[in-house]
Amino acid sequence: xxxxxxxxxxxxxxxxxxxxxxxxxxxxxxxxxxxxxxxxxxxxxxxxxxxxxxxxxxxxxxxxxxxxxxxxxxxxxxxxxxxxxxxxxxxxxxxxxxxxxxxxxxxxxxxxxxxxxxxxxxxxxxxxxxxxxxxxxxxxxxxxxxxxxxxxxxxxxxxxxxxxxxxxxxxxxxxxxxxxxxxxxxxxxxxxxxxxxxx
Amino acid sequence: xxxxxxxxxxxxxxxxxxxxxxxxxxxxxxxxxxxxxxxxxxxxxxxxxxxxxxxxxxxxxxxxxxxxxxxxxxxxxxxxxxxxxxxxxxxxxxxxxxxxxxxxxxxxxxxxxxxxxxxxxxxxxxxxxxxxxxxxxxxxxxxxxxxxxxxxxxxxxxxxxxxxxxxxxxxxxxxxxxxxxxxxxxxxxxxxxxxxxxx
Numbered sequence: 001x002x003x004x005x006x007x008x009x010x011x012x013x014x015x016x017x018x019x020x021x022x023x024x025x026x027x028x029x030x031x032x033x034x035x036x037x038x039x040x041x042x043x044x045x046x047x048x049x050x051x052x053x054x055x056x057x058x059x060x061x062x063x064x065x066x067x068x069x070x071x072x073x074x075x076x077x078x079x080x081x082x083x084x085x086x087x088x089x090x091x092x093x094x095x096x097x098x099x100x101x102x103x104x105x106x107x108x109x110x111x112x113x114x115x116x117x118x119x120x121x122x123x124x125x126x127x128x129x130x131x132x133x134x135x136x137x138x139x140x141x142x143x144x145x146x147x148x149x150x151x152x153x154x155x156x157x158x159x160x161x162x163x164x165x166x167x168x169x170x171x172x173x174x175x176x177x178x179x180x181x182x183x184x185x186x187x188x189x190x191x192x193x194x195x196x197x198x199x
Numbered sequence: 200x201x202x203x204x205x206x207x208x209x210x211x212x213x214x215x216x217x218x219x220x221x222x223x224x225x226x227x228x229x230x231x232x233x234x235x236x237x238x239x240x241x242x243x244x245x246x247x248x249x250x251x252x253x254x255x256x257x258x259x260x261x262x263x264x265x266x267x268x269x270x271x272x273x274x275x276x277x278x279x280x281x282x283x284x285x286x287x288x289x290x291x292x293x294x295x296x297x298x299x300x301x302x303x304x305x306x307x308x309x310x311x312x313x314x315x316x317x318x319x320x321x322x323x324x325x326x327x328x329x330x331x332x333x334x335x336x337x338x339x340x341x342x343x344x345x346x347x348x349x350x351x352x353x354x355x356x357x358x359x360x361x362x363x364x365x366x367x368x369x370x371x372x373x374x375x376x377x378x379x380x381x382x383x384x385x386x387x388x389x390x391x392x393x394x395x396x397x398x
Contacts, residue, residue, distance in 0.1 A: 043275055071341035072297065076242055079290055083282040087326065091278055098271065115333030118340050126337030127286065127330045134314030134329025138322040142270035 002056045003027070003187060006093060007063025008034050011160045012110060012179065016062055019180035020187060027053060031063075040064075040089035046096035058187045059097050060108040061090045066128050068121045068167060082124035086111075087131045094139060094149065106148040108186040109136060113153050113199065119168055129153070133195045140193030148192035154179040155199025174199045201255045202226070202386060205292060206262025207233050210359045211309060211378060215261055218379035219386060226252060230262075239263075239288040245295035257386045258296050259307040260289045265324040267366060273322065281323035285310075286330045293338060293348065305347040307385040308335060312352050312398065318367055328352070332394045339392030347391035353378040354398025373398045 001024040007013045008028035020026050028034035029049065038049040040063060064086030067078040090109045101107065114122045115130035136151040143149055155174035156164055165173070182198030185191065200223040206212045207227035219225050227233035228248065237248040239262060263285030266277040289308045300306065313321045314329035335350040342348055354373040355363055364372070381397030384390065 071294075071338055072343060074294065076287065076291060076294065079294070080283070080287055083286060083330070084279070087282060087330070088275065088279055091326070092275060094270075095273065095275065095278070115336055118337035120341055123334060123337040123341065127290070127334040130333025130336075131282070131286070131326045131330035135322060135326040137314055137329075138317035138325030139270055141317050142319055142322065144271060 001025070001058055001187070003058040003060060004029060004053060004056050005060045005062060006038065006040060007061060007110070010062055011157055011163075011176075012154050013062040015157065015159070015176045015180050016060055016183045019184055020060075023188075027056070040092055041085060043092055043096055046092055050097050050100040053100070055100055055102055057102050057105045058108065059093060059101060059106075060183060060187065061093050062110045064089050064110065064128070066124045068125065070121055071123050074123065079124050079127075082128040083131070086128040087135070090132060091135060098144065098147070101147050103145040104147070106150070106187055106192075108183055109149070109151040111151050111153050111195075113155060113171075113197070116153075117171065119170070121167070136195060137193050143192070148186075148190070150186040150191055150194045150196055152179075152182045152186055152196045152198055154182065155197075200224070200257055200386070202257040202259060203228060203252060203255050204259045204261060205237065205239060206260060206309070209261055210356055210362075210375075211353050212261040214356065214358070214375045214379050215259055215382045218383055219259075222387075226255070239292055240284060242291055242295055245291055249296050249299040252299070254299055254301055256301050256304045257307065258292060258300060258305075259382060259386065260292050261309045263288050263309065263327070265327050267320045267324065269320055270322050278323050278326075281327040282330070285327040286334070289331060290334060297343065297346070300346050302344040303346070305349070305386055305391075307382055308348070308350040310350050310352050310394075312354060312370075312396070315352075316370065318369070320366070335394060336392050342391070347385075347389070349385040349390055349393045349395055351378075351381045351385055351395045351397055353381065354396075
């Protein structure tokens with residue numbers, strides 16, 4: 001299969017690329033490195049990306065940022081960032097990329113588990129994570145040409161523990177193999193409209 | 200109790216006001232009618248509202264719009280409207296109103312069930328509904344002074360069937376009494392961080 005991974009340079013992205021490149025042709029897309037560059041908040045940038053790459057079998061998104069801030073201090077702009085970057089950015093990839101995915105291909109988005117296991121300062125993340133699960137459920141029933149769409153919720157990966165462990169207090173780290181398997185399940189399996197838990 | 204209902208003129212808002220005014224002082228807030236007017240996408244407008252009203256025991260939001268459109272045709276702007284109006288608008292009410300709710304008071308937000316029971320053209324609604332559930336879970340753990348926060352998911356009400364029945368094909372209408380009881384449970388009960396299903 002020909003698989004595009006958007007957000008290939010992050011911890012989750014590198015894990016997914018390492019796993020899928022064992023069996024597939026993987027095209028790495030990042031903001032400023034990789035085989036191609038894109039800004040997923042910009043539809044024109046995404047259109048140029050998919051025109052340059054052409055038809056693919058699967059598009060995986062492991063990109064999207066949020067701001068962590070106390071509920072009592074978070075500004076409208078900081079909160080909105082989670083919605084406009086992590087949520088709208090991933091939705092944009094689906095809207096722009098749909099016509100470039102072959103019949104029976106797939107989209108795999110990425111959220112996280114902070115809506116299920118909330119932490120202090122994580123209100124933007126929790127909202128974005130839940131939003132993407134809702135999107136996956138509803139978008140899957142409208143995808144054309146048997147294209148599947150799922151969202152993977154990675155746990156806190158072992159390789160990310162040093163960076164995020166303090167923010168995600170009480171979250172037990174999971175092996176990056178478990179997270180890689182969740183993405184493989186979405187890309188290589190037959191599920192659609194599902195939230196696949198990687199922990 | 201002194202209860203503010205933002206979105207008082209809609210079908211859900213009128214139902215909630217009728218129920219809560221049996222036992223409480225209800226202040227009706229709308230975009231252009233009611234006791235007070237506000238635009239909940241505008242923090243300055245919300246600040247003015249709460250300064251004018253002063254301290255209250257509960258704030259209920261039954262406002263928030265989304266665009267219905269086919270997944271294959273929806274624009275970034277149409278999709279974003281669900282996030283900036285329904286999600287960010289309700290979150291703004293919490294951010295602006297928090298200091299005006301008395302100790303042990305409550306917020307009650309409103310989403311809907313389209314992330315659980317998706318319908319064609321409902322991808323923006325499903326995403327917004329899920330987002331607000333994630334927000335409620337995470338925001339509840341950070342609320343100050345024992346303030347509670349829940350989200351009610353009203354089913355398709357009998358009184359709304361004529362307007363929304365065609366959009367929500369397959370959704371069985373529920374008595375508006377059931378929906379009223381879900382809001383009363385949030386305002387008068389002791390739950391927090393919950394999604395209260397009104398169907």
